[in-house]
Amino acid sequence: MRSIVPIACLLAAAVVFPAAPAAAAGRTAEPAAAVPSWSTGSTGSTAAFAASTAGRAPYCARVKCIALTFDDGPGRYTARSLDILRAHRAKATFFLVGRQVEKYPALARRMVREGHVVGDHTATHPRLTALSDTQIRAQLRDAQDVITRATGRTPDLMRPPYGDTDARVASVAAEFGLSQILWNGSSRDWELRDTRAITRKVTGLARRDGVILMHDVWPETVAAMPAILRNLKKRGYHLVPVTALLRDRPLGAGETYPPRR
Numbered sequence: 118m119r120s121i122v123p124i125a126c127l128l129a130a131a132v133v134f135p136a137a138p139a140a141a142a143g144r145t146a147e148p149a150a151a152v153p154s155w156s157t158g159s160t161g162s163t164a165a166f167a168a169s170t171a172g173r174a175p176y177c178a179r180v181k182c183i184a185l186t187f188d189d190g191p192g193r194y195t196a197r198s199l200d201i202l203r204a205h206r207a208k209a210t211f212f213l214v215g216r217q218v219e220k221y222p223a224l225a226r227r228m229v230r231e232g233h234v235v236g237d238h239t240a241t242h243p244r245l246t247a248l249s250d251t252q253i254r255a256q257l258r259d260a261q262d263v264i265t266r267a268t269g270r271t272p273d274l275m276r277p278p279y280g281d282t283d284a285r286v287a288s289v290a291a292e293f294g295l296s297q298i299l300w301n302g303s304s305r306d307w308e309l310r311d312t313r314a315i316t317r318k319v320t321g322l323a324r325r326d327g328v329i330l331m332h333d334v335w336p337e338t339v340a341a342m343p344a345i346l347r348n349l350k351k352r353g354y355h356l357v358p359v360t361a362l363l364r365d366r367p368l369g370a371g372e373t374y375p376p377r378r
């Protein structure tokens with residue numbers, strides 16, 4: 118059964134999001150203070166983060182940030198990916214499938230404990246636009262419940278499987294206080310399945326405030342992570358949860374980020 122989720126992700130290739138404009142070009146500076154805590158795992162943390170930096174520009178306005186996002190776990194390679202992130206002092210966002218959290222609740226807990234942000238990637242990874250409102254509700258609620266039980270924290274971010282969403286999905290998501298997180302750079306790791314190719318792809322996609330789609334359910338992706346993180350850090354990127362890119366503007370329920378255009 119566990120192969121269903123990654124295989125289903127092949128179809129994500131069909132969804133293409135245009136690039137966001139490059140943010141104010143180039144200059145990187147070290148943060149004036151210690152890296153802020155954004156470990157509460159929700160857009161609520163964005164508000165807390167904004168408050169913690171009151172009077173100063175938000176962290177990602179001052180430094181060059183990028184958000185790596187990992188979908189479809191937790192899985193058998195997730196512990197390794199968490200080890201690698203920890204070794205590189207990098208934070209990420211994990212969009213979790215409820216069925217996988219039931220199998221690996223301790224890994225979901227560890228993500229939150231180590232300062233990563235966790236989001237809802239539905240209970241069983243269906244195409245949401247093909248479902249009735251009632252079915253969408255069940256998918257989002259069941260994943261939210263299992264993540265809450267595992268981590269003690271209720272997600273307020275969701276990523277629709279395959280990026281497949283519309284106004285109706287957004288409106289149902291809003292009922293649960295969920296904002297939608299898409300991406301503006303796809304690793305296409307599910308079709309590359311090659312460590313060096315994935316490394317090249319992700320380092321080539323990198324740009325300031327980028328949201329990169331990856332999957333820690335593939336061993337090649339996890340094997341690529343050390344080289345990716347070394348490369349990005351050498352280029353001055355701060356690896357942050359996606360919530361940090363929002364700076365001081367929390368997302369509203371049902372709102373989508375990065376915005377589609």
Ligand SMILES: [Zn+2]
Nearest residue numbers: 126188189278
């Ligand atoms: Zn997925």
